[in-house]
Amino acid sequence: MKHLKTQVAIIGAGPSGLLLGQLLAKQGIDNIILERVTGDYVLGRIRAGILEQGFVDLVREAGVAQRMDTEGHVHDGFEIAVNGESTRIDLKQLTQGKTVVCYGQTEITRDLMEAREQADLQILYETSEVKLNEVKSDKPFITFEYQGETYRLDCDYIAGCDGFHGVSRKTIPEDKRTEHERVYPFGWLGLLSDTPPVSDELIYCKSERGFALASMRSETRSRYYLQVPLSDSTDDWSDDKFWDELKKRLPAEAAERLVTGPSIEKSIAPLRSFVCEPLQYGRLFLVGDAGHIVPPTGAKGLNLAASDVSTLYKILTRVYRDGDTDCIDQYSAIALRRIWHGERFSWWMSNMLHDYGSTAVSDMEAETFDRFMDSELDYYLHHEEGQKVIANQYVGMPYEELR
Ligand code: APR
Numbered sequence: 001m002k003h004l005k006t007q008v009a010i011i012g013a014g015p016s017g018l019l020l021g022q023l024l025a026k027q028g029i030d031n032i033i034l035e036r037v038t039g040d041y042v043l044g045r046i047r048a049g050i051l052e053q054g055f056v057d058l059v060r061e062a063g064v065a066q067r068m069d070t071e072g073h074v075h076d077g078f079e080i081a082v083n084g085e086s087t088r089i090d091l092k093q094l095t096q097g098k099t100v101v102c103y104g105q106t107e108i109t110r111d112l113m114e115a116r117e118q119a120d121l122q123i124l125y126e127t128s129e130v131k132l133n134e135v136k137s138d139k140p141f142i143t144f145e146y147q148g149e150t151y152r153l154d155c156d157y158i159a160g161c162d163g164f165h166g167v168s169r170k171t172i173p174e175d176k177r178t179e180h181e182r183v184y185p186f187g188w189l190g191l192l193s194d195t196p197p198v199s200d201e202l203i204y205c206k207s208e209r210g211f212a213l214a215s216m217r218s219e220t221r222s223r224y225y226l227q228v229p230l231s232d233s234t235d236d237w238s239d240d241k242f243w244d245e246l247k248k249r250l251p252a253e254a255a256e257r258l259v260t261g262p263s264i265e266k267s268i269a270p271l272r273s274f275v276c277e278p279l280q281y282g283r284l285f286l287v288g289d290a291g292h293i294v295p296p297t298g299a300k301g302l303n304l305a306a307s308d309v310s311t312l313y314k315i316l317t318r319v320y321r322d323g324d325t326d327c328i329d330q331y332s333a334i335a336l337r338r339i340w341h342g343e344r345f346s347w348w349m350s351n352m353l354h355d356y357g358s359t360a361v362s363d364m365e366a367e368t369f370d371r372f373m374d375s376e377l378d379y380y381l382h383h384e385e386g387q388k389v390i391a392n393q394y395v396g397m398p399y400e401e402l403r
């Protein structure tokens, strides 16, 4: 068996693991990342790309912001269209100056991978049989297979950044964790194309045919989504069928402007709300998708991962700089408070904008329910107080400081 040693072992080279690793390295805290797949495979995943200010600040602090700052686009607002009638949520005005940045998660991941390579920091790709051991002791260690050999990695702390399907969360005994989950009765079919976006701001559309979202990656690359039944597969959706359906769900003037073209990626993602409590067990911390999932409607997935990273980074900096190990117990409560805000907002936005089909027991009840929904939309879209609720959550709740 080969032996390795580090201060913080990080499982997973997604945005959470890479960002945490970069920040810790800046503080002189040694870390090694173990990743199950290849770097190219990680970069092949198409994910969202709306960054809150807190995320942007963190990437700057990590010293990896150069491309994001030149190629990312600041968005001062976005649109919500209901049955073709569009309302602009003016983020900047409603939040007294806050905005978001549009820059793809894939690009952030690429920038972080390059920075890590340049700094000569270790990522072991294609590790298998990763097992977390003695995480309740002060000498945890990880065992794994790498390039045909068995390894043991000794460390002080473990950051479980290995996504929803990773091993870290499952290391916490079942009777020591509670998993809250809601699975939604539809999915999002996403299409990426090298076509100019239909608008320079995002358009979230509620229509009688279901939800749609017009998003983008750059001035020449668009990302669109359609709400589809979970029983659908991408084979059911030719490019032509996708574009036709999108046109029917967009407001008319946007549909007229829409430039279509061949897809370069198409996939269906289920929608899920999920939170594991607590996010900490001994010297193991769950970060990002390993501990929680949101439906994508509020653009919160990556941003909640970033606030976890920020909290853990502050804790580990204090541990190694001041020798204060008591502060580690704050992680779960601080992270979860913000996560539940993001969970609630994402669930609520999803409820408000998607078609769930009727569960009413009579026509009258269905009609009453429609009135409730109309009134909710009217309040949140057509009154300033309502718009402020959406805007303040969309730009993100503030990060909490350690006690
Ligand atoms: N060993 C090592 N690595 C693993 C293991 C394992 N057993 N299991 C999973 N991984 C890796 C995955 O291959 C993946 O690269 O962990 C990484 C987790 O990355 P993500 O799933 O991207 O999770 P995270 O970094 O927390 O990013 C959160 O991703 O899904 C979006 O909405 C989410 O934008 C948010 C972001």
Ligand code: PHB
Pocket (backbone or CB within 6 Å): 047, 048, 049, 050, 202, 215, 216, 223, 296, 297, 298, 299, 300
């Ligand atoms: C995306 O661009 O992929 C995207 C943007 C906003 C969302 C979800 C996805 O709410």
